[in-house]
Every structure is written in C-alpha cells, then in structure tokens.
Amino acid sequence: KAGVTQTPRYLIKTRGQQVTLSCSPISGHRSVSWYQQTPGQGLQFLFEYFSETQRNKGNFPGRFSGRQFSNSRSEMNVSTLELGDSALYLCASSLGGRSSYNEQFFGPGTRLTVL
C-alpha cells in the first residue's frame, strides 16, 4: 500500500506570492491533517479535513486555507507569503473515524522557503 505522498517536496517562493501544496492520503483514508514545522514554533496543527469538510482548525491566520476533494486528496494554500511561513509542511492521513484514536500516517513533507 502506497504511503502518504506530498508534492512538491521543495519549493522556493518570494514574499507576497501564494503557494499551493498537495497531499495524497493512503488509499481508503478519509481524513487529512496539515501541520507546520519550524525551528522556532515546533510542530503546529493547521487544520484537518474529513469527507471534504474542515473538521478541526488550529490558530493560524486566514492566509492559510485548505480543501479536500472527493477522492480525499487535499491541498493547502498560503496567500501573501511572509518570511515566517518558511517551514516544513507535513500532511497526515488516517481513517478518520469518530474514535479519538486514529493512527495518523505522515508524509515526507514539503519544504517551503520564502525569500
């Protein structure tokens, strides 16, 4: 079974631009979560989508948005990029059931650098 894939793996953008990152979950998984990892703030939860609906949201500004398609693939978008958005963006997928235990499988991440 293929794991979680994220594209692109590396991205360089300039301030003010926007960016879209993609995540393909493990086949059969309906939940996709996004996390931002930076040296200063560590790993922070961005949002989670389940069946095309945002189910959980972290404390990030509105410049960060996401969506999920009917095949469970997810995209996240960051508009008006700032230097502080440089980070490793990780996506995780799970079956997404209502139990509080849902093993999340992480992708390798997209390394975004904002110049």
Added chain:
Amino acid sequence: GEDVEQSLFLSVREGDSSVINCTYTDSSSTYLYWYKQEPGAGLQLLTYIFSNMDMKQDQRLTVLLNKKDKHLSLRIADTQTGDSAIYFCAESMGADKLIFGTGTRLQVFP
C-alpha cells in the same frame, strides 16, 4: 492551554537505556503518542498509550504514564545508533488533531 514540553537534548552511549520525558497540560487527552523524526523525513509513529493505562511495553520501547502529574516518558532499551533522531510526544485533542511537544534530540554515541 495546549502546551506539551520536553527536554531539548539527550545524549547516551550505545547499549545504554534512553529515557525521554514529556509533560502535557490537558488532562482530557485520551491518547498520548510518541513519534520519531529522522533527518529529512516525516514523522513515524513509534507507540501510543491510552490514558487509562499506566504502562505499555512494545519490544525495546516502554511508555510510562503518570496522569496525576501529567507526565509521560519513553524508555528505549539497548539504544542503538539508528535510534538517533528527534522524538516527539503528542496528545490528541479530538480525533485527528495532535498537539506536539517541542521534541527531544537523541544522540547515540559509540
């Protein structure tokens, strides 16, 4: 509040045991997790513990949970150089929302 703390570094000799500690703040967390991150890689789930358990053992890994003190630890027996990585504890805040600790960098020297 959502705050999970870990010590930043741990250095151990190969063959010794490693103990990585974590304190969390939300007593309503149902599951607590340990993840491993190697350089340039995503996160790998090592083990988890349900909040009504005190201990869980999985091969070389032992997780201890003290709910009263909100303290979680991961013990790695017979630590190997391949165990060198960053280790994160995490608590679940709803089905698919994890709050991660600051991460502990484990360095294993021969």
